[in-house]
Amino acid sequence: MDDERQAPGLSALRLAGRQSHLKVGTTLVLGITALLQLNLRAQEAAQTDMFSEAEKYERFMGRWSQRLAPLFLKFAGVKEGERLLDVGSGTGSLALAIIGETRRAEVVGIDPSRSYVDFAAAQTTDPRVRFQIGDAQKLDFPSASFDRCLSLLVLNFIPDARKAMGEMRRITKPGGRIAACVWDYDEGMEMLRKFWDAAVLLDPAAARLDERNMAFCRKGQLAAFWRDAGLADVEETELVIDMPFRSFDDYWEPFLDAQGPAGIYVASLAPEQREELKKGLRNTILDGKPDGPFALKARAWAVRGECPALGIEK
Secondary structure: OOHHHHOOOHHHHHHHHHHHHHHHHHHHHHHHHHHHHHHHHHHHHHHHHHOOOHHHHHHHHHHHHHHHHHHHHHHHOOOOOOEEEEEOOOOOHHHHHHHHHOOOOEEEEEEOOHHHHHHHHOOOOOOOEEEEEOEOOEOOOOOOOEEEEEEEOOHHHOOOHHHHHHHHHHHEEEEEEEEEEEEOOOOOEHHHHHHHHHHHHHOHHHHHHOHHHOOOOOOOHHHHHHHHOOOEEEEEEEEEEEEEEOOHHHHHHHHHHOOHHHHHHHHHOOHHHHHHHHHHHHHHHHOOOOOOOEEEEEEEEEEEEEOOOOOOOO
C-alpha cells in the first residue's frame, strides 16, 4: 500500500506543511522587502541631513564644484539651444555654469533639499534656468523631454543609482547624452584623502566611513555602469582642478559645519578627539612649514554616453 492508504491523514498533513512553508516564505520575502525599503528611506534621510545647509555646503564643497563645472561642461559637450536637466543641482554650480557659457541653452535643476534649491534660485534672475525640488529616482518629467541629462558630484550619494539611471534614460531624447562626474575619493581628491587618512590613523573604526568606500569613485567604475545601463559610445576621463586654501584654518574650519560624510564624522567626535584630528591634519598638510596659502589637487572621474535610438525605458 502507498503512504496515503496506510495513513489517510498524511496527504492533508503534507499539504498543510507545504502551505505553512509557503506562508513562512512569503512572510520572509515581505519582511526583507520592508527592511530594504526602510533602509532606502534611512539612506535618503541621511543624505538630506548631511546636505542640508546651503551656505555651509558652499564653504565646504560648493566652491570647488564651481571650479570643476566648466571642465565637466566641456567634456559633456553641451550645445546651444539644448534643453538640459541638472540632476542633483545642489547650490547651482553646474546650472549656473551652463547659462554662463551659453546664450540659448535652457536648464532645469532638481534637488531634494529645499535649502539648496532656494540658494541656487537666489543666485540668478536668468529666465533660462529654474530650480525645483525633485528626486533623481523619480523624475517628474515626461519621457524624452530633455536633450541632455547631467549630474555633477551627486551619483554616488543617490540611494538607488540604477533607478536614477533608468529615470535619466527615460527623460533623455534618443540620441541625447547622459553625463556625470564624481570625485576620486580613493586617491585623487587630496582634500578628503588627507582628512580620512588622518582620521583612520587616530580612529581605525573611521575606515568604514571613509568615502573611498563609495561607489563609482575609482577609474573605470562609471564607464562600466554606463555600459551596463545600455548607453552607447561611452567615454570616461579624468578632470583635475587645483584647490587653493588661504591657510590651514581655511581648510579645516568647513569640516566643523557637519556637511557631507566627513563633516558628520567630525561632528560626532568628542572635543579632545576633534582637536587631536585637527593637530594631525595640520602636521600633515603644513609639514613643518609656516601657515599660509597652499593648494591641493582634486581629481574627478567623468563619463558620458548616448541614449540608444530605440527602447526608451518607462
